[in-house]
Amino acid sequence: MNLAALQHLVNAACALADDCRLVVIGSASLLASFPEMGRDDGPLAQTFDADLCPEPFDETTAIMLDQALGESKAFHLRHGYHADIVRPTIFETLPAGWQERLVRVPGVEKALALDPLDLAAVKVLVGRPKDVNLVRLLLAEKRVTWQAVADRVAQIELDERLLRKVSRTLDELK
Numbered sequence: 001m002n003l004a005a006l007q008h009l010v011n012a013a014c015a016l017a018d019d020c021r022l023v024v025i026g027s028a029s030l031l032a033s034f035p036e037m038g039r040d041d042g043p044l045a046q047t048f049d050a051d052l053c054p055e056p057f058d059e060t061t062a063i064m065l066d067q068a069l070g071e072s073k074a075f076h077l078r079h080g081y082h083a084d085i086v087r088p089t090i091f092e093t094l095p096a097g098w099q100e101r102l103v104r105v106p107g108v109e110k111a112l113a114l115d116p117l118d119l120a121a122v123k124v125l126v127g128r129p130k131d132v133n134l135v136r137l138l139l140a141e142k143r144v145t146w147q148a149v150a151d152r153v154a155q156i157e158l159d160e161r162l163l164r165k166v167s168r169t170l171d172e173l174k
Helices: 003-016 027-033 059-069 074-079 088-093 116-126 129-140 146-153 160-173
Strands: 021-025 049-055 082-085 111-113
Touching (some): 003 021, 003 049, 003 059, 003 074, 027 049, 027 116, 049 059, 049 088, 059 074, 074 082
Parallel strands (some): 021 111, 049 082
């Protein structure tokens, strides 16, 4: 996905859900801060979806957006990218204060994206190989620092089991 595709997708969602704003979560949120990551040779070139959460959340709106813009729907089949509509429970996994750090999606009035450090912290929390590799890339390209990611992870409420898992992932990224 590139920034133009994200803008197109989010503008389509905003046109359908004109009474709310959208929060872009997941890897595509990086395009708001680093549009060059979506170049043909960039790390997001093989990303074909954007995780979107309408605010205020309404289940009917979420269903409508999924039916219009979701995977294997007409929009996806025509344009090659789609929206994954997420529920606000996902916000429980974000670092404290994430809402104050949202980044405006360029060219879209009613859409905000996760701050890159908040995204990196969530990717560390999830810990899948593809997520860890994305954080590793952000670190290698000096888009984030290890300490800043670790500090942001520390702002997420974790039980003992998750804390051990996240600590191992952070150690692996050092």
